[in-house]
Amino acid sequence: DTGVSQDPRHKITKRGQNVTFRCDPxxxxxxxxxxxxxxxxxxxxxxxxxxxxxxxxxxxxxxRFSAERPKxxxxxxxxxxxxxxxxxxxxxxxxxTASQExxxxxxxxxxxxx
Amino acid sequence: GQNIxxxxxxxxxxxxxxxxxxxxxxxxxxxxxxxxxxxxEAPTFLSYNVLDGLEExxxxxxxxxxxxxxxxxxxxxxxxxxxASYLCAVSTDSWGKLQFGSGTQVVVTP
Numbered sequence: 001d002t003g004v005s006q007d008p009r010h011k012i013t014k015r016g017q018n019v020t021f022r023c024d025p026x027x028x029x030x031x032x033x034x035x036x037x038x039x040x041x042x043x044x045x046x047x048x049x050x051x052x053x054x055x056x057x058x059x060x061x062x063x064r065f066s067a068e069r070p071k072x073x074x075x076x077x078x079x080x081x082x083x084x085x086x087x088x089x090x091x092x093x094x095x096x097t098a099s100q101e102x103x104x105x106x107x108x109x110x111x112x113x114x
Numbered sequence: 115g116q117n118i119x120x121x122x123x124x125x126x127x128x129x130x131x132x133x134x135x136x137x138x139x140x141x142x143x144x145x146x147x148x149x150x151x152x153x154x155e156a157p158t159f160l161s162y163n164v165l166d167g168l169e170e171x172x173x174x175x176x177x178x179x180x181x182x183x184x185x186x187x188x189x190x191x192x193x194x195x196x197x198a199s200y201l202c203a204v205s206t207d208s209w210g211k212l213q214f215g216s217g218t219q220v221v222v223t224p
Contacts, residue, residue, distance in 0.1 A: 004156075031210060042118075042201050042214030043157065055209055091156060095210055102147070103212060105156035 004106035012112045020078045021109045025094030035091040082113045118215035125221045134187045136202035144205040148187045151199045197222045
């Protein structure tokens, strides 16, 4: 078990371009979460999945953002028509099903929109 | 609204003790987590409290009072490697969604 992995680790893009990030959770974990973190702040919840079902999306997640977990394993987060305000660290976490289970975080994808 | 408040920064000397307070007001409560985050790295789990009282794990202890909406993380015998941001997070629903505070940057000096 290598833990939660994310790819790429860093992404620089120009405003208006589309980007896609991937998260591979710990293999036995049913739940997968996406968070966004800006400098000096704690992570902010974006969305989460129970297996392949997307259960909730934050109001932070505009229509330009979409997330999928097609087979209940890895997940992708796509941002269309990126804006400078999208620059942040995007963190993925996974956990077992129970609500009180610890979430284990991946190393994150740092996005810079120029 | 929902708030999780913790101090922005604390400084302490190597070998000393530091207590990081966290107060919260959330619409739901399914437990409180503490995470450590070194600069540029992912948060790593430190402790979890769901019942009132103290949980001890080596040099780290965490306390919870649900009636007061209050928790603290106690770091003992501080080491230089403990310099990091410490995040207080509340699980606000049965699906485990976490709401985080802004983090407390702990600086350990020689």
